[in-house]
Amino acid sequence: KPFEVDEVFARLRALLRRVDKAVAAGGAAIDGPDGVVRAGxxxxxxxxxxxxRGPREVELTRTEFDLLHLLARNEGIVxxxxxxxxxxxGYDFGPNSKNLAVYVGYLRRKLDVPGAPPLIHTLRGVGYVLRAS
Structure with missing residues (x-):
């Protein structure tokens, strides 16, 4: 069948990420005995x-919660x-998408506390990492 080379590469990248995810799962942070994920x-x-964040409950949308949970479970990992x-x-929006940056901005506004170090850090051109200290 005819196919688009870009689509084949996108599908291969998705498959490789799934394999990487399965391998990385062994190194990811484990939930505490009560099921709660803690980072600082x-x-x-x-x-x-x-x-x-501290004593304050943070109101999050579904996507914000999922993103924060992913970052916290992989604390210290870019x-x-x-x-x-x-x-x-479930898919990549493409290299020009700002969707992820927008959601990280939402999280930062909700999580960051004046005088406390920020939790989410940007590695330009690479991705994001949650560092509690």
Whole structure:
């Protein structure tokens, strides 16, 4: 059948990310015994879909929660744009998409506390990482 080379490469990248995800799962942060993911003063309860920064509960949309949970479970690990797009939205929006940057901005506005270090860091041209310290 005729096919688009770009589509074949996109499908191969998606397959490789799934393999990388399965391999990386062994190194990802494990939920605590109560199921809560902790990173510094950030606490995420995936079962209840609730998150707190210190004593303050943070109201998050579905996508914001999923993105924060992904970053927190992989604390200290840089996640590239393609991996985040695949894990949160199920596909890559393409190199010109600003969708991810918009959601990271939403999270930063909701999470960052004056006087406290930011949680989410940008590695320009690579991706994002959550660092609690």
């Amino acid at each position: 003063d950030l606490h995420i309860d995936p079962g209840a879909r609730r998150a707190w 996640l590239d744009h393609a991996t985040i797009y695949d894990r949160i939205w």
